[in-house]
Amino acid sequence: KGPMLSPDQFEKYILPSYRRLIKPARDSGALIHMHSDGDLHQLLDGILSGGVDIINLQDLVNGIDWIKEKVAGKHCIELDIDRQSVTVNGTPKDIDRLIRSEVEALGSKQGGLCMIYGLYPGTPIENAAAVMDAAEINEKFGGKICILAGIDVQHTMAFGDEQEVKDELHRLTSAFDRPEGGLMLTFGNGNTPDWRYDNLKTLLEESFAL
Secondary structure (H helix, E strand, O other): OOOOOOHHHHHHHHHHHHHHHHHHHHHOOOOOEEEOOOOOOOOHHHHHHOOOOEEEEEHHHHOHHHHHHHOOOOOEEEEEOOOOOHHHHOOHHHHHHHHHHHHHHHOOOOOOEEEEOOOOOOOOHHHHHHHHOHHHHHHHHOOOOEEEEEOOOOOHHHHOOHHHHHHHHHHHHHHHOOOOOOEEEEOOOOOOOOOOHHHHHHHHHHHHHO
16 A cells, blocks of 8 residues: 655655646646546645646545545546446445545535546446436536546547547537536547547547537
8 A cells, every 4th residue: 555656755756857847838828637546645745746736536545535635625636436346346326325425525616526437347337327327427416526528539539530529529518518517528548549630630629619
């Protein structure tokens, strides 16, 4: 449990590089997002001091009470919903309780809250549906959290055409965009070499036009 290097080692060897890389982006007005798996108890203060605005961290690994105390209302939280315990071995009601408790504990207009979920083999389909049901998410939480919605990177971006990319963007914005809370569009696990260039160009142009 804990990091692979000490806080002192992090501050000496890693943090200066983070600050050097982050500064030009911050100077240009960009918001800085950082993804980090694992237990951040010893390193979070250093990471945030490097200029990070949006911190991705795992919910049950770090503990909701600790995240609330350290981050909620101060920085934007991108909460990685449990994928090792409740969503794999629990029931849809367990998942509903988990997500509801996380939103109630961490949702704040000061800082903000996004939620993200990685679906892995072995997760019961009814549990995946309990996490991902767009109508339920919007009905319960749409005005309280910023929803991070992933573009279909495996099919539409690789094998679809420009119109299908536009349709995907409009489907996501119609389902999730709300005046309160907010919506962020993402590539999911990133762009891959099999994407069609015209699809990437359409994605960027259409996103900025929305």
